[in-house]
Amino acid sequence: MLGAGVAGAPSGGWRTATVAGVRRSVPRSVQLRLDVADRVDHLPGQHYVVRLTAPDGYTAQRSYSIASAPGDPLVELFVERLDDGEVSTHLADVVEPGDELEVRGPIGGWFVWDGATPALLVAGGSGVVPFVSMLRTARALGRTDLLRIAVSVRELELLPYADELWAAGALVATTREPSGIRPAGRLSAADLVPLWEPGQTAFVCGSAAFAGAATRLLETLGIPAAAIRVEQFGPSGGAT
Amino acid sequence: MPTPTRGFLGRRRERDPRLPPGQYDVGADWPVLAAEPTPRIAPETWSITVDGRVENPTTWSWDEAHRLPPSEYRGDIHCVTTWSKFDTRFTGISVDSLLEVARPTAEAQFVMATSKTGYTTNLSLADVTGGKAWLVWEFDGRPLTPEHGGPVRLLVPHLYFWKSAKWISKLSLLARDQPGFWEQNGYHDRGDPWRQQRYQGD
Numbered sequence: 001m002l003g004a005g006v007a008g009a010p011s012g013g014w015r016t017a018t019v020a021g022v023r024r025s026v027p028r029s030v031q032l033r034l035d036v037a038d039r040v041d042h043l044p045g046q047h048y049v050v051r052l053t054a055p056d057g058y059t060a061q062r063s064y065s066i067a068s069a070p071g072d073p074l075v076e077l078f079v080e081r082l083d084d085g086e087v088s089t090h091l092a093d094v095v096e097p098g099d100e101l102e103v104r105g106p107i108g109g110w111f112v113w114d115g116a117t118p119a120l121l122v123a124g125g126s127g128v129v130p131f132v133s134m135l136r137t138a139r140a141l142g143r144t145d146l147l148r149i150a151v152s153v154r155e156l157e158l159l160p161y162a163d164e165l166w167a168a169g170a171l172v173a174t175t176r177e178p179s180g181i182r183p184a185g186r187l188s189a190a191d192l193v194p195l196w197e198p199g200q201t202a203f204v205c206g207s208a209a210f211a212g213a214a215t216r217l218l219e220t221l222g223i224p225a226a227a228i229r230v231e232q233f234g235p236s237g238g239a240t
Numbered sequence: 241m242p243t244p245t246r247g248f249l250g251r252r253r254e255r256d257p258r259l260p261p262g263q264y265d266v267g268a269d270w271p272v273l274a275a276e277p278t279p280r281i282a283p284e285t286w287s288i289t290v291d292g293r294v295e296n297p298t299t300w301s302w303d304e305a306h307r308l309p310p311s312e313y314r315g316d317i318h319c320v321t322t323w324s325k326f327d328t329r330f331t332g333i334s335v336d337s338l339l340e341v342a343r344p345t346a347e348a349q350f351v352m353a354t355s356k357t358g359y360t361t362n363l364s365l366a367d368v369t370g371g372k373a374w375l376v377w378e379f380d381g382r383p384l385t386p387e388h389g390g391p392v393r394l395l396v397p398h399l400y401f402w403k404s405a406k407w408i409s410k411l412s413l414l415a416r417d418q419p420g421f422w423e424q425n426g427y428h429d430r431g432d433p434w435r436q437q438r439y440q441g442d
Contacts, residue, residue, distance in 0.1 A: 002276045002358035002421060011426045013441060051262075053242045054250040061262055061322060086251045086264065094247040102242055107439060109425035110275050208272035212387065215277040225277045225357070232273050233321075 002226070009109030012040030014051075019099045020074055026160050028081045029126065030092040031067065033074045036103060041070045044133035045112040045203070045231075048077060048105030052090055062087040063233075065129035065205075066106065067161065069136035075103075078129040078160055111231040115141055117201050120223075122187070122214045123151040124206025125158065130231065131205065132161045135168050144168060148195035152187045152210065171195060189217060196221055205231040258316055259324055260433035266323035272387045273321060275421070276357045279407055283391045286356075288375060290338050292412035293348035298341050302391070305375065308333045313374055313395055318433040320400040330384075330395050332376035335368045338411065348413035352420060353394050356407040361420035362429060363396060363403060365413065372398055375408060400431035400438070 021033030042048075044066075051061035062085075068076035081092035095101070113119055113134040121131040128151045138144045149170035153159045155177055165172065172179050173187045182191075202223050204214045211232045218228055256265060283302045291297040300308070311334040318324045344365065351363045367373065374395040377384050384390035389406025396403045402422050423429050428437040436442060 002355075002360075009425065011440065051242075052245040052248040052250070054248055055244045058250040058255075059242070059262060060250060060264070063321060090245070090248050099246050100243070101245065104439070107426050110421070208387070212272075212278060219277060225279070228277050230275055230277065232271075 009043055009046065009112055010040050010106055011109075012105055014102055014104045015039065017075070017101045017103045019095055019097050019101060022095060022097055024092075026158060028092075029160065030079050030081065030095070031160075032077045032079060032091060032095065034077065034101065034103065035073075036075050039075065040106060042066055042075070042106030042133075043109075043112045044069065044115070044137040045130045046106035046108045047130070048075065048103050049107065050077070050087060050091065051102040051104070052087055053102065060086050063107070065126075065133070067129050067132045067136075069133060069140050071140050072136070075105075078126060078132075080126045111203065111205070111229055113137070113203070115143065116146070118146050118197060118199055119148070120192075120195055120197075120200045120202045120218075121147060121149045122192070122202065122204045122218070123149070124210030124214065125153055126160055127151075127204075127206035127210065127231070127233070128160060128165065129205075131203070132164060134203075135164060148197070148200070150187060150191060150195055152206075187214065187217065189221060192217060192221060196223065200227070202228045203231075204228060206233075208232045256326070258326055260318055261436050263318055263322055263324040263433065266325050269323075270325060270388065271319065271321070271323055273319065274387075274406065276359065278386050279356050280386055281356055281391055281407060283377075286391050286409070288338065288392065288408060289410045290342035290413070291410065292352075292414055293345045294339075294342040294413050295345060296341060296343050298338070300338070305333060305392070308337045311337070311374055313376070313397055315397055317397050317401050317404070320402060320427065320431065320438050324433075328397075329380050330374060330376035331378035331381070332374050332392065332395070334371060335373040335375065335394075335411070336371065338375070339369060342413075344413050347415040350414040350417045352412045352414055352418060353403075353405040353408060354410040354412065355405050356409045359405055359407070359421050361403050361405050362417055362423055363399070364417070364430070367399060367403075367430070368396060368411075372396065398432070400428075400433055402427065403431050
């Protein structure tokens, strides 16, 4: 059964963030390093909302996962640029260091790692971002032993935070090209079996299609539905 | 008014009046969002229970629910993640017809909706009565898929869509409001999209 999230997970209201850094290390995406005034520290897995305002008062807002650890003096958001995205195109193409952005966060108390529970983290594409926050938190705590990470991307070039993920021993499945000795193909039970241990909480993050497939895979491995937490984003991917 | 964001003009200058503030038109798509694995529930094993502050706690099977007067919703739905979907058509029954049988007591002011997965969401009784809420099993004339809450979901279209609990199994009437799943996790207790009641404190 779906349990409670982290009781009393931190949440913050609207703040002004100053863009301290803009990095474009992966095609069609941007990493924004934000200096958030009067910031409420987050838990790894929480997200922020970014709101853009036009001169006539029109606003558009979207949610983005946090990649940074709570101890980072800046908040790092990873934004995937969608060609028809009203907010993501602005963040990826227009924003420069020194710009001010309205942000709200942290938000959410369910898709959150407590820093103490063994966890299996399964991501599709940019769904890996909250897991980067968890990994950075684990490093700060000296508890990277608690995390097992599997991530699926089309091509290695599209994997955000690749160096950190490789260093953490993440399993990287590539669907359109081989990854090391692993042939091209979707995440399979054979990929996940070595990562699974009793007592883990499983976190799944990705598109609806990816999350559906990955949770079914985890259930076939015998992981109880109650131990699986899901975060989905983006369009339905053809599901009706 | 907040300070304009440098360089941002916004794309959609012609706002559809059906679009609440901060929302965009998702078009033909229907994004899927859930916090848990999608359960596969056979209609013959599904049931809906109305209990708590009622005179006549009642459980309806799939067949029994289908014998209640059919009711349809045609209109728009709004997700807190900022998409809205226009001109949807859902078919099922009105929550009113369940409450007519279960008969809420005078103390009943709130409802906790519970899903088969344990997901919960809280509503005021006023928000689910008077033709404002449904239990639905068809979307656009076809059975509701498991991803979208099938076989049966709650539909409360005048509130953000997390209130429309998928895989609905129980409506418990309460004298006092209690936060549900997302409401415990930072989201608003009522969730009116026209007032942008997205998060606690809005």
